[in-house]
Amino acid sequence: MFSEFFQFTFSGVTLGAIYALVALGFTLIYNASHVINFAQGEFLMIGGMGTVVLMDAGVPIYFAIPLAIAMAGVAGILLHRLAIAPAKNADVVTLIIITIGASIFLRGLAQVFWGKEYHALPNFSATESINLGGAILLTQSLWILGIAAVLVTALGLFFTRTTLGKALLATSMNKDAASLMGIKTGAILMMAFGISAVIGAAAGVIVAPITLTSYDIGIMLGLKGFIAAAIGGLGSSTGAILGGLLLGLAEAYTAGYISSDYKDAVPFVIILAILFFLPNGLLGSRAVERV
């Protein structure tokens, strides 16, 4: 009984960590530009599929992973340079539609050049699972939790300890005032796209040994990440992490105690409830509006 609960909780937290990373990517770009980047899921795909393709080409895994993540980072910067920046005077809704277009485009490219098959990445550790008090824990889950924790900490330090991180925050709070500080807000936004692509790709790589990867994993993971961000209240990093974990746990408990058929419906039920009862999310911006 307890070991079952422990098992579900553990897989929920693992899944939640992935959603949290995706949600952080959404949050970062949303804060810097108020754009909801629906191409965020494709960065996960580029991370996972890029690693697979590079490994097929004979690149050892410890080079393939950073290369694939760097590739996603470049894709993020190009997305900003080629699709978002040229439309700088467009309104936010137009920009959001552009990101949907970009996600279809990226998915199409992956389908044409990398194929439609599902691929598995090898586990990061040789031992696949360990038995802990009757529950079976995948070692890859430990990798996921560890790497997610490192990424979240690094991002936190970036925002609280570095001038560039603070410049990004300042840009998100007041773009005109930021440019009056000499902050090149266009470059800052480009950096936000790059960082959020890197975080997304890292999530895509670490989850690939468990969930498999293919050209179209970005749709579902991207949507769930967006829901996690919305649960937390778009724009709050803490909220994104919280939303991700809540979503992961809700999915795992539903799959475990009710039926795994309903697993994918959970996020959508939750988002409806949030939109009805807490439109600003759990930690959404309430207080900052000043007259």
Add this chain to the structure above:
Amino acid sequence: MITTVTADPQTQQRARPADDPRPAGERADGTDAARGTPLLDLKGIRTGYGRIEALHGLDVAIHPGETVALVGANGAGKSTLLKVISGLQPLTGGTVTFDGENLNRRKAADRVHRGIVQVPEGRQVFAGLSVEDNLMLGAFSRRRDKGVADDLEAMYRRFPILKEKRRLHAGNLSGGQQQMLAMGRALMAKPRLLLLDEPSMGLAPLIIEEIFGIITELKREGITIFVVEQNASEALAIADRGYVLETGDIVATGSGQTLLNDDSVKAAYLGG
């Protein structure tokens, strides 16, 4: 046009070389070449919002070390003119020349690196960042400069209240403290030209006195200042020269004292 002799004797001295052959009235009108090359030279400035033109081709010159006030009613285009200088508002005509360089195509951030620093209307501090972070971001354009840490200490000596509150979010400060923070933040960039947009807006009379005291202090330190104010009497009292802006056109210019004593300016902007 109201064009008269500068009242501030110091400015006059600097402005008028002893051997200048022209009569005094011509020499000291501010846009005259007798002052040497202006630090900021605006010629034929036109800009607007959509189809509505807000500034109809105006000329302004600011010389090194001067404090110049731009006064006028709400909606006259004062803030628009400041945004033209700082690069937030695109031009539809005319040229912005700073220290001999045409800045028309330079973005706002580039202009900060050249020394044009604006304190925006309504303070616009970064509410969710600490007071200290706000000040440090002011020095963003010189973030590789080793002197920034010393300047931060100097800024805390100038504004002791900011040191006291340095860990607080800027949004928690009072209006007057936010104005000091906005000015401190701008000073951290080591401006060659400081643009102040309505520094007294929304502040209590005592605080306004304090803010103008600080501006006078900055003036004494030799910083070139361009201040835009609805509070015309305070602004003209500390200014070497002033311009009066009315619906997008400069309608009067002269020394601060002259404008203060001018009957038509009095009637229109100083409450009779």
